[in-house]
Amino acid sequence: MQIKTANRENFTAKQRKLSDIAYLVLHYTGNRGDTAKNNADYFAREVTGTSAHYFVDENEVWQSVPDGHAAWHCGTKGAYYHPACRNANSIGVEVCMLDKHGKLRQGSVDRAAALVRELMQRYSIPPDRVVRHYDVTHKDCPAPMVQNPALWREFQAKLTQEDDEMKYYEKLTDIPAGELRDTVQLLIDRKAIAGNGSGLHLTARLLIK
Numbered sequence: 001m002q003i004k005t006a007n008r009e010n011f012t013a014k015q016r017k018l019s020d021i022a023y024l025v026l027h028y029t030g031n032r033g034d035t036a037k038n039n040a041d042y043f044a045r046e047v048t049g050t051s052a053h054y055f056v057d058e059n060e061v062w063q064s065v066p067d068g069h070a071a072w073h074c075g076t077k078g079a080y081y082h083p084a085c086r087n088a089n090s091i092g093v094e095v096c097m098l099d100k101h102g103k104l105r106q107g108s109v110d111r112a113a114a115l116v117r118e119l120m121q122r123y124s125i126p127p128d129r130v131v132r133h134y135d136v137t138h139k140d141c142p143a144p145m146v147q148n149p150a151l152w153r154e155f156q157a158k159l160t161q162e163d164d165e166m167k168y169y170e171k172l173t174d175i176p177a178g179e180l181r182d183t184v185q186l187l188i189d190r191k192a193i194a195g196n197g198s199g200l201h202l203t204a205r206l207l208i209k
């Protein structure tokens with residue numbers, strides 16, 4: 001995880017207790033083909049009056065606002081549709097969810113699920129307290145998961161899967177040495193898997209025989 005703290009005018013200066021954190025809110029940046037770093041840089045540079053704790057793409061997580069401060073990611077001047085989730089008691093996770101054609105970036109979604117699982121564990125947050133921005137204010141965010149609720153249910157399912165299923169092998173050398181790695185090497189050599197052994201994004205379901 002990389003850290004680049006947002007401009008101090010973009011989040012609440014006063015610290016909160018970590019025990020206040022009770023909800024995790026999922027967002028999408030709405031941009032196409034952006035990176036977590038792009039966003040961290042932007043919110044560090046500009047005074048936007050908005051912020052989020054984390055930005056996630058398929059390769060990296062950037063922390064922009066420390067967990068001990070409220071970020072401004074799910075507030076509204078209008079009505080709240082969630083009885084309790086607010087900026088003050090939540091962590092905002094922004095996902096770089098769209099490729100340059102506007103299609104879903106599954107790698108970003110998977111990495112976000114892994115981050116959310118970590119945060120659930122760290123702050124003892126149950127799955128039903130992981131919500132979409134939409135669930136708090138009815139904003140169309142994250143749009144792919146509002147327009148297609150099946151995608152949201154898929155994301156929710158990832159939060160409770162057995163640990164092993166959530167591991168990803170990005171590089172050939174991430175795979176435990178042995179028969180399995182040899183098999184993947186063979187598939188790469190035979191061009192059955194594109195690329196050269198980096199950026200594989202294979203799940204640990206490989207291990208299930």
Ligand SMILES: [Zn+2]
Nearest residue numbers: 027028133141
């Ligand atoms: Zn949002």
